[in-house]
Amino acid sequence: MRIYREKNYDAMSERAAQIIGALVLQKPDCVLGLATGSTPIGTYQRLIGAYEKRILDFSNVKTVNLDEYRGLDGTNKESYRFFMNHNLFDHINIDKANTHVPDGLAADGAAAGRAYDEMMVDLGGTDLQLLGLGQNGHIGFNEPGQFIAGTHVVKLTESTIKANSRLFDDISQVPREAITMGMRGIMTSREILLVANGPKKTKALEAALYGPITPDVPASILQLHPNLIVVCDEEALPQMQ
């Protein structure tokens, strides 16, 4: 595990963007696993900046996203497809046909999960998976309780519904279910980049990096990954152990 503990959010975002940008430069047809949430927004802004300066070219890049709310279609502004278009894809030269987000509208969630996993295998696997961190230690929408291998439908915990309600008009509008890449999809990525900032993430980050490997803290499984890079700020990790 390699940890970059940066001064603040901007420095964290800069570092994360450099790591992703370096991969895009070295492997222009790479497969990027992407994440939603507030944490990676600064990273995406810097990738957009590098594209605008003609440093980065995304025309051959492919992406797979971690998760999507169930019941929201891609035009809904709270959906993760909308988030990705709005915060990254609409501003770079990526072919949208090469961008993948789990289907939140699929009637048969299990079949949609299997299809997503097959699609990832067909792409040759992910070169780098970007991950945010839930306050309860979740990654993607893999909630505490069990490690599930494949892409699957999940019932969101009350704490996640509450944490994510800030982005909705009202907590009642937060979907109760999501479809998320499972631990196989995440852990088979050749490299993993975990980003976390702010004091709300300290407990989860310390448990993930230094605690026992347990499904009660889904991100703790990352300790087993041979190529884990953590980029955080000082508030999220007051002390390195």
Ligand code: GLP
């Ligand atoms: C959501 C997403 C996660 C994300 C987490 C943290 O629940 N499903 O992938 O990592 O939120 O979000 P934030 O970065 O806004 O704290």
